[in-house]
Amino acid sequence: MPELPEVETTLRGIRPHLEGRRIARLIVRNPRLRQPIPPEMPERVAGQTIRSLRRRSKYLLIGLEHGSLLVHLGMSGSLRVVTAGSPPRTHDHLDLILSDGGILRFHDPRRFGIFLWISMSPEIALVEHPLLCRLGPEPLENDFTGEHLYRSSRSRRVAVKSFIMDSAVVVGVGNIYASESLFLAGLHPARACNRIDQGGYERLAETIRLVLRASIEQGGTTLRDFVNESGAPGYFAQSLRVYGRAGESCRICGTLIRQQKIGQRSSFHCPHCQPQAIDAGSAAFFDEE
Template sequence: MPELPEVETTRRGIEPHLTGRRLRSVTVREPRLRWPVDERVAALRDRPVLAVRRRAKYLLLDLDGLYLGVHLGMSGTLRVVPEAAPLRKHDHVDLVLDSGQLLRFNDPRRFGAVLYLPDLEQHPLFTGLGPEPLDAVFTGEWLHRRSRGRKASVKTFIMDNATVVGVGNIYAQESLFLAGIHPSRPAGRISLARYQRLAEAIREVLARAIEAGGTTLRDFTRVDGQPGYFAQELRVYGRAGEPCRQCGTPLRGGRHGQRSTVYCPHCQR
C-alpha cells in the first residue's frame, strides 16, 4: 500500500500540472470504489484548482470552496496524460483540465477513493487525526505526553493516526531501528529523551523516502511511471534473517497488530 512518502511523491508530481488550471469536467466510469463516488463529483464543472495538498495519505485538490479528495488505496495511481490518451483497464475517473490534459485515476483493486469534501474539517475521515510528521508541532514531547499510561507497543503507538499521521509499517520499522528502540517496548515506558530521538528518526526516514521517490512496492510506481528508490536504503523492513547493516547480528522477525515487523535484537532495546 502506498504510504505517506509515496503519496507525497505523487502530490509533487501532479501539482505543477494542476495548480492554476481549471477543472473543466469530471468523468466517472466506475463509481464502485472503496466508498461509492458521490454524484456531485461527476457534476463538477469549471472549477479553479488553487492548490494540491496532502493530509495524511489523502491528496486534496483545493477547488475554491470545496476539496476533491483522492486516496490511492492498495493499488491506485494518478497520472497526468493527454486528453486523447487511450483508456487502460481500471481507468475509473478522469479529471479534465483546461490545458488539454487529464488527471486519470487507475485502481485495479478499487480500494481507493475519490471524495467530494465540502467541509473538510468536519468530515469523519479527517477529525481526530494527529499532526503531520514533518510539521513543527510533531515533537518528542508530543509523543512522550501522549504515550503516558499506554501499554501498547511503541510500533503500534506510532502507527496510530491519532498519534501521528502517515507512519505506516515500512517507515515505523525503519524509524524505530534508526532510533534504537525495540518495536515491542510498551509506549508508556519510553523516556522523553528516547521519544525525542524517535521523532527525529521519523522525520529523517520520511524525508529521505520522499527524496528517493518512495519505496518500490508491488503495486506502487511514481506519477511518471518510474519506481521509487528508497527500497535500496531499507535497513530492516523485509530483511528478517539477514545481517544487520549496523552490527552484523541476524535480524529477527515478528508481528505487531497483525503486521510483520523486523528488528535488530542488538541495536534496538
C-alpha cells in the first residue's frame, strides 16, 4: 500500500531512467482509473522531454516541456521500468515509452490510482492544482513540527489517528505509519486530538519522522502489492511493531496487541504502551533511549 515511503522509493528508483529522456509515445490499455484518462492524453505527451521529477505528498509530479504528469499510486499501484518487448501483465494499464527504449509501466489492480496530464508546470501545480494546493506540510521537511500539530489540533476533537491521517494537517501518513508512529510516541490512537499536550505532539512529530525515514531506508513496506521500480518488494514490513499484529505480543512489554476501528480504518495499538491517558515520558520509544 503506497504511503509516503513507497512513493519516495518509487521516485528514487524511476528518476534515473526518466530524467532528460524524451517520451516517444503513451499506450493506454485501460483508461478507467480513479479519474478516466482522456483520449487526447497520448498526443499531448508524445514528443516531450521529461525535465524533472518530484514528490508532493503521495503524488508524483513529472515535469514536461509543456505541463506535467500527475501520478498517484492509490492503494495498489506501482510503477516499474521495463525493457522494450516485456509482455504486459494483467492490470498493466499504461506504458510510457521512452525514446531510448525504456518503458515506464503503470500497474494498478484496484484502479484507485491517478495518471493525468495537466497543463501546469510542477511549480504552478503545487500551489494551484486542486489536488495539491490544500495539502499540509511534508513530514520530512522543516515546517512540520510538534507545534504545528498542537496548534492545528486545538479546534478539533477527532481521534488523533484520524487527525494525523488528514492530508490538510500533514501529508503522507497513511494507515500503517499512523499506527506505528502513535505506538512509538506512546499515544492511544483513539484519544481526542485536542486532549494531547504540546509535549505529546513533539514526541509524535518526532516518531512520524523516525518511522517514515526508517521505512524509506528499507525500501518501503510491502504487505501485498507494493514493488519498487525493479519489481522488488520493500522490507519495512518486518519492522512493524503494531500494524497487522492483532493478538500478537507487544515487542516492548509483551501485552497482546489490540485491533479496533477508528474512523472506518483498522487500527492497532498496545494497551499497556499506549494507555488512554499517560504520564509524560512513558512512551515506548523514548523509554528505549
